[in-house]
């Protein structure tokens with residue numbers, strides 16, 4: 001008989017194992033950074049050459065290693081961080097498996113120079129390994145800490161090397177790891193060089209915003225909202241999040257760490273987006289730097305080869321904490337009207353409950369009759385000045401300030417007219433303000449309906465002529481989902497045979513017509529109107545059903561695009577819009593108004609350079 005099963009030789013086993021933790025230069029960077037952080041380094045320097053495929057060097061001023069430790073550090077399952085499985089539940093370090101150095105050294109050339117902190121011996125240790133074999137082990141003079149240099153990555157595993165992407169791609173993956181580490185550990189100083197050029201430099205920071213400025217750029221960092229440092233249930237949440245309109249098309253701007261460990265978790269990303277609710281446009285992602293501290297016994301870090309995924313025993317509590325932390329701040333007036341620099345002062349959350357400040361007055365000068373005063377809370381709607389001074393890209397309004405200038409109350413607001421019977425153009429001081437009439441009216445109606453719903457409680461107005469609605473299969477299914485929410489809102493209806501209902505009453509806060517149109521639309525899943533999402537289950541999934549119904553009603557009865565408006569109507573609309581709690585976005589998160597500052601116009605026309 002032929003034996004087909006063999007025990008693999010050591011070097012093959014090591015190469016296979018290496019594949020689990022080390023799949024690209026970025027994973028080497030990640031493991032080395034984690035080791036430096038675990039060594040309680042105060043400062044870390046990273047050098048990348050040739051996208052990390054050429055060379056990766058990570059240098060720290062951490063605890064270093066004795067000669068004995070340096071020798072065994074590269075063996076598999078050699079770790080100073082864990083001695084038994086029980087320790088795993090309380091593990092405070094990023095590493096614990098003792099595999100990274102073994103794996104990395106199996107598939108590359110490694111040089112390590114290390115000296116134990118506070119050691120009495122005069123020198124340190126230099127060790128060179130070539131594809132897992134120690135080639136040099138000697139004493140050297142060196143500072144305390146550890147420097148590890150990795151080159152010839154995957155040179156002995158051609159199959160894996162083939163899978164490497166371009167130098168550029170690998171480089172940006174490496175830099176992504178570095179930036180996330182920097183954002184998750186602001187207390188540690190970092191320097192990062194790419195092909196000898198300094199890319200990031202940041203001393204240890206006490207303020208996360210300073211670190212964000214170093215990594216994301218000062219302008220972006222200034223505009224982030226700070227979460228108040230507090231716990232939601234047993235989960236502490238800290239961090240910085242972007243204003244809803246500073247969103248991105250991917251989730252790449254989201255860095256979430258759990259106790260300083262950068263993690264990937266789709267559910268957390270979803271919870272973040274739920275926190276923004278209707279204020280985040282569909283399909284967009286916020287910019288987030290967030291650290292979560294759940295009770296340590298609720299955390300399992302040993303579920304992923306690269307330790308990027310973690311498991312929470314109480315995941316719901318963690319997700320709810322994330323969602324609440326975000327929505328508390330996003331739905332505060334602070335977020336609707338960011339202060340200069342976009343910062344939120346400490347204790348901002350405490351003020352959320354307070355009534356809004358009295359509105360400022362803006363004078364409307366109209367060319368027609370019926371001049372009116374615009375009471376608005378505009379003064380707070382200010383944005384970083386420097387943002388205004390830039391020529392925006394022509395891609396979209398995201399780069400334009402959606403708000404109004406800090407001294408808006410000093411500027412007269414004059415309606416110029418209607419564009420394409422869809423947009424209202426206004427002169428605000430010397431800026432151009434463009435208002436989407438449908439989005440604006442939808443917002444106005446949403447707030448009106450909500451107010452009526454809240455104050456009027458739920459009362460039903462019975463119809464003199466009950467309305468019959470025939471149901472197809474979709475409607476029957478939808479009725480199953482929405483039936484009770486509709487009833488709670490004050491809709492009164494009953495089954496009428498197997499496939500129809502009869503509507504006998506409508507919520508008092510809705511108009512008579514729109515009420516039964518809304519119920520029909522909701523049940524049939526019909527797209528209500530261009531520019532609005534269809535009321536299918538994915539329709540504003542973040543909103544509770546009742547709010548969805550109110551939002552749909554708001555949209556249903558709102559002035560459409562391509563609808564002529566009189567000057568008076570435009571004035572009324574803008575006045576009520578500016579009185580809204582959240583005037584800048586419609587229920588779907590689309591902007592209601594966009595301002596084109598004069599400074600940008602002047603640049604576009606090359607009046608100033």
Ligand SMILES: Nc1ncnc2c1ncn2[C@@H]1O[C@H](COP(=O)(O)OP(=O)(O)O)[C@@H](O)[C@H]1O
Nearest residue numbers: 035039073079080095096097098099100101146
């Ligand atoms: N930069 C460093 N400074 C001090 N000690 C280090 C450093 N890198 C690695 N070590 C030591 O080498 C051991 C093995 O590292 P590694 O293979 O990454 O396993 P792990 O991090 O899971 O313990 C670590 O437990 C630690 O004692």
Ligand SMILES: [Mg+2]
Nearest residue numbers: 034035095100
């Ligand atoms: Mg490690």
